[in-house]
Amino acid sequence: MSGKHRWPQWCEPLRPDELTRRRLHKRVMAAAEGMLQIPDRTWQDVTARWSSALMPIAAGLAVAFGMLAYRISASPDPAAVAQIEQIEPSTVEREEIRPLLGPDVEAPPSLLIDASELNREAVLMAALVSR
Amino acid sequence: MAPETPATSADTGTSGHDASAGAKRDDKGADEPGLVAAVQNGDSEAFSKLVARYMDPAYAVALSILRHEQDAEDAVQASFIRALDRIGQLRPGSRFGPWFYRVLRSTCLNLRRRELLRSHSEVPEAAQSGHDPHREFERRQARARVLKALERLPERQRTAVMMYDLEGYDHAEIAKILEIAVGTSRANLYHGRQALRKILSERGETG
Numbered sequence: 001m002s003g004k005h006r007w008p009q010w011c012e013p014l015r016p017d018e019l020t021r022r023r024l025h026k027r028v029m030a031a032a033e034g035m036l037q038i039p040d041r042t043w044q045d046v047t048a049r050w051s052s053a054l055m056p057i058a059a060g061l062a063v064a065f066g067m068l069a070y071r072i073s074a075s076p077d078p079a080a081v082a083q084i085e086q087i088e089p090s091t092v093e094r095e096e097i098r099p100l101l102g103p104d105v106e107a108p109p110s111l112l113i114d115a116s117e118l119n120r121e122a123v124l125m126a127a128l129v130s131r
Numbered sequence: 132m133a134p135e136t137p138a139t140s141a142d143t144g145t146s147g148h149d150a151s152a153g154a155k156r157d158d159k160g161a162d163e164p165g166l167v168a169a170v171q172n173g174d175s176e177a178f179s180k181l182v183a184r185y186m187d188p189a190y191a192v193a194l195s196i197l198r199h200e201q202d203a204e205d206a207v208q209a210s211f212i213r214a215l216d217r218i219g220q221l222r223p224g225s226r227f228g229p230w231f232y233r234v235l236r237s238t239c240l241n242l243r244r245r246e247l248l249r250s251h252s253e254v255p256e257a258a259q260s261g262h263d264p265h266r267e268f269e270r271r272q273a274r275a276r277v278l279k280a281l282e283r284l285p286e287r288q289r290t291a292v293m294m295y296d297l298e299g300y301d302h303a304e305i306a307k308i309l310e311i312a313v314g315t316s317r318a319n320l321y322h323g324r325q326a327l328r329k330i331l332s333e334r335g336e337t338g
Contacts (some may be wrong), residue, residue, distance in 0.1 A: 007187070008296045011329055013273035014191035021186055024204055028182050028211045029175070035215055036175040 134230055164224045171218055181227055182211055193299045196239040198278055206242050210235040229308070232298055280330040288323030295320050 007015060016024065169177035189210065193203035214227075215232045223228060281289055290309065294300045295316075300308070305316040 007218070009333065010277060010324075011191060011296055013270060013277045014194050014297070015187050016190040017270070020200075020204065024190070024207060025182055025186060027204075028181055028208050031208060031212050032175070032178060032215050035212070036170075036173050036178060085220070 145192055152292070153183050167218065167221055167225065168223060168228050170215065171221070175297050178215060185211075185228070185231060186301060189231070192232065192235060192273070192293065193239050195278060195281055195293060195297070196236070197243060202242060206235065206239045209242075210238045213238060228298070229300075271284040276331060280327050283330055284323055284326055287319050288326060291319035292327060 164180075166177045166181055170181065184208070189207045193206040193210075194200065197203050197206060210231070212229050217234070221227070221264055283291070284292065291305060294305050294308070297301070302313045302316040302320070305311075306313040309316070311319075
């Protein structure tokens, strides 16, 4: 099937006359003018098109994350602050007490028995020391 | 259902063109897939070629459905634009014709259904063309006779005659589209043309 074929005699009257044909062709081409654009062919075109399409979304996400990061850094968590404040004095206290302790108060490291890992040497050493 | 008729007798139904019927069907629009691909890439020249190729049959089909010249023009224009808008739906290698005629028929039926046709019915049609008024009158008379004759044909004969003679399908294509046997398509065409000739001759038109 093709648009190009000889017309039978009976349907000749249905054919558009030359004037109508030209006018209609012109109308169709004028209406189609804006639709006949060269589409994207190269990967650069496609990338550019996608980039421009995704740009607002990326910008929105960046702003949201930026605001979130700013909020976290600007206003610390009160609970964490309280915890830090609770821990700080005890550390200071230990730091202050430690110099006051005599060297004999502290158990010599060699006598420490690791209860989690009992072995023969450690038990004998403990017995020897305690005797 | 009409009895099946041999090909030779079916194709002798209308004088003046049947001898070339086989030859004209040889042109299958071999370059059409290339044109369609070019249009899909935005080639306006390829689109212009398709428009020129399908202008006449599209106008005739639209006229036979809408029976109003200005409406037929509007429908043809809208169909070409609609087809261009959706040309991306055509797979590579597909033919434009069958798909375009579906778009055209749908557009015509929508136009008719919505009754958007009344606005320009008041325009005097003779004033729209720059032809000799007498010749224009005769042409319109002949056109009206053919349209009325077509209207009187049984549906299957009218479909066969229009698809074969106006749209340029061959019998194998008509049989496939309408889901009938090829012989049935030949018979419908034969009887349709005979009936058409008879109706037109009754009115003093030899067709």
